[in-house]
Amino acid sequence: MTRLLCTLLFCLLAWQASAQDFTASVDRSRLKLGESLDLTLESTDATEFGKPDLTPLDELFDVLGTRQVNRLTTLDGQARASTRWIVTLRPRHSGYVVVPPLRLGDSQSQPVSLHVVESASQSADEQMAPVFIDASLDHETVYVQAQSVLTLRIYHSVSLYDDSSLTPLEIADARVESLGDPRTYEQDIGGVRHGVIELRYAIFPQKSGQLTIPSQVFSATLADRSSRNGYTPFGPRPGKVTRVRSPEIPLTVKAKPADYPADAPWLPARALSLAEAWSPEPGKIKVGDSLTRSLMLKADGLSSAQLPPLPATDVEGLRRYPDQPQLTNESSERGVIGSREEREALVASKAGTLELPAVDLVWWNTHEDRLEHSSLPARTLTVAADPALSVDQPVETRPRSSSTDEVLLWPWQLSTVLLALTTLLGFGLWWHARSQPAVQRSAQVGPSPRTLLDDLKRACLANDSQATRQALDAWARQQPETLADMAARFAPLSEAMDGLNGALYSEAGQHWQGKQLWQAIGELPPAEKTQENGGEASGLPPLYPR
Numbered sequence: 079m080t081r082l083l084c085t086l087l088f089c090l091l092a093w094q095a096s097a098q099d100f101t102a103s104v105d106r107s108r109l110k111l112g113e114s115l116d117l118t119l120e121s122t123d124a125t126e127f128g129k130p131d132l133t134p135l136d137e138l139f140d141v142l143g144t145r146q147v148n149r150l151t152t153l154d155g156q157a158r159a160s161t162r163w164i165v166t167l168r169p170r171h172s173g174y175v176v177v178p179p180l181r182l183g184d185s186q187s188q189p190v191s192l193h194v195v196e197s198a199s200q201s202a203d204e205q206m207a208p209v210f211i212d213a214s215l216d217h218e219t220v221y222v223q224a225q226s227v228l229t230l231r232i233y234h235s236v237s238l239y240d241d242s243s244l245t246p247l248e249i250a251d252a253r254v255e256s257l258g259d260p261r262t263y264e265q266d267i268g269g270v271r272h273g274v275i276e277l278r279y280a281i282f283p284q285k286s287g288q289l290t291i292p293s294q295v296f297s298a299t300l301a302d303r304s305s306r307n308g309y310t311p312f313g314p315r316p317g318k319v320t321r322v323r324s325p326e327i328p329l330t331v332k333a334k335p336a337d338y339p340a341d342a343p344w345l346p347a348r349a350l351s352l353a354e355a356w357s358p359e360p361g362k363i364k365v366g367d368s369l370t371r372s373l374m375l376k377a378d379g380l381s382s383a384q385l386p387p388l389p390a391t392d393v394e395g396l397r398r399y400p401d402q403p404q405l406t407n408e409s410s411e412r413g414v415i416g417s418r419e420e421r422e423a424l425v426a427s428k429a430g431t432l433e434l435p436a437v438d439l440v441w442w443n444t445h446e447d448r449l450e451h452s453s454l455p456a457r458t459l460t461v462a463a464d465p466a467l468s469v470d471q472p473v474e475t476r477p478r479s480s481s482t483d484e485v486l487l488w489p490w491q492l493s494t495v496l497l498a499l500t501t502l503l504g505f506g507l508w509w510h511a512r513s514q515p516a517v518q519r520s521a522q523v524g525p526s527p528r529t530l531l532d533d534l535k536r537a538c539l540a541n542d543s544q545a546t547r548q549a550l551d552a553w554a555r556q557q558p559e560t561l562a563d564m565a566a567r568f569a570p571l572s573e574a575m576d577g578l579n580g581a582l583y584s585e586a587g588q589h590w591q592g593k594q595l596w597q598a599i600g601e602l603p604p605a606e607k608t609q610e611n612g613g614e615a616s617g618l619p620p621l622y623p624r
Contacts, residue, residue: 099123100130100185102177105261108193108411111172113265113274114142119163119180119187126183130163134178142166142264168266169194208236211296213324216412221332222286224346224444225379227257227413230324232275232296233267242298244277246589252289253282253573255381256589258409280414282381286333293324338442338449343386345441348379348412352439352452360457364464368425373437373454375418379444382407382416383576388437391422395432395461399423429463527556534599538592543581546592550578559605567605571598 100123105116119130135141147162169175169192177190209232216227228247247254257278265274283289300318334344355372363369373388382405391398404419426432438453525533530553537545554561565572574595581590 099126100182100187102180102187102190104177104190104192106411107191108195109169109263110265111169111194111196112267114166114168114263115192116263117165117167117177117190119165119182120160121162121182121185122158122160123183123185124159126185128183130180130182130187132165132180134180135165135167138171138175139167139169139177142168166264168264172196207322208300209234209238209296209298209320209322211294211322211324213291213294213327215291215327215329218328219330219332220283221346221442221444222334223282223284223344223384225348225413226281226283226329228279228281228291228327230277230279230294232277232322233265233272234275234298235270235272237301238273239299239301242296244297245295246591247279247292247294248591248593249281249289249291251283251285253284253381255280255282255407255414257413278409278413280381281329282384283329283331286331289329289331291327291329293326295321295323297321335442335449339440342440345377345380345384345386345439346444347377347441348443348445350375350377350380350439350441350443350450350452352437352454354437354454360459362460362462363426364462365426365429366464367461368423370421370423372419372421375439377416377441378410379413380416381414382418383580385416385418388418388420388439389435391424391434393432393434395426395428395430396459397425397427399425426459426461429461432459432461433457434459525552527553530556531599535596538596538599541590541592543578543590543592546578546595547582550595563605564602568598568602570594571602574598 100119100121103118103120105118109115121130129146132141132144143166145164147164149160149162151158151160167177172194175192175194177192179189180187212231212233214229216229220226230244232244257280261274261276263274263276265272281291298320300320338344351374353374353376355374357370357372360369371391375385375388377385385405387403390400400420400422404417404421406417406419408415408417434457436453436456438451440449440451442448443450530549534546534549534553537549550561554564557564561575565575574597577590578592578595
């Protein structure tokens, strides 16, 4: 019996290993009937030289093409070879379709589920047009600051040159984020094969009421294959320039529900999870030991910039050393998934029982349309004393004579007088330095504030994120307050700077629009003048001293 169980366990482990050597994935799991998708089969077994058996696909799919890609990568000094087969498929039926397991030698891939929906019928004029565009929203009604996904599809039945362009999506009173790179695939419409360019945007309305998604204009040059003159690389391209416009779409934005707690941050999400991790696990620890606690907040339907800071571990007996929060965004079939991770090192400073309070977060479930809580339970830490840190102090048992005390008394009196004199001297120097300016003003050498403001305006209106950042820093150095202070007291400037920073440090920088930042600079209210002798002085010097 034992031998049989060992054999079954060995077979199970061997099957799992073979499944990891041969995997299957798709570029998207939701599509319309008539559209195509790419199935990627990857093998990391260097000893397998065959090809996967695609026969099980013929029952549910039309195999439009197959291409093979060989890759060689180096990881930790070791070379790894892999082979990919990219199979273009078109489902034959609507509904939930499963890509069956495929075999490659002794390995077998896992099944992949697809959702194929019926495609909306296009008008006869659109089907006859060589290029037409379609736009749709996943939700026609959303809450304020909640996500709505806009899908834009450009259909073309003729070849296009690579000079195509699409006007940027700009919506007043809404934040727009691009969901990854454009997708390209094919779709059969009325017996005619069309190429499809699909773009997706996440829209976060900032004000309740009626919002209109504006139309976008797509421009491209149709390739003219019948031209007798042929294509010349330095001359005009033969073909016709076409422009198509997407329809405008209304979006109803609902206000925050009345039963939502007023003191809680507004978090409308499809799903939200809160988790924690410890390194090492908090068992019985000693004074001086260090623990690392990680709190992870993940929201489906919110960007990482919308996630609030998590409560700090403020417990007597624990010294806290926090790290900078890690903010990440990833795109999914349903839109943006934002994550926020906060790490902190906790050092026990005294022995005893320490109670860590529970962490509770209120959010609104947009899928179920109800109020929900995500929480972490309270935790108890037991801290033991460390004998290595306790030092026994020697006890003086020999009594001293009164004559000796009198003889050794004068050195203490002299040191006390010297300490008092140095204290008075230091206080006098401090009082004198207090009346002096911290930074000597120097004559301004460089461009005037008006010139810097004009440079900032030109950079913003030119949508140049790099030049805008340089001009913004130069302008802020001549202001009476720092750029961080201006952003802290004026919310539109803070949002515009967040958009600029996102454009500088992300792949979506080429779509940045500087109109919002320039408008925020123009609407910036003047700073309140502080009294020279009254008020409390800031504990830190300014970030950009004049």
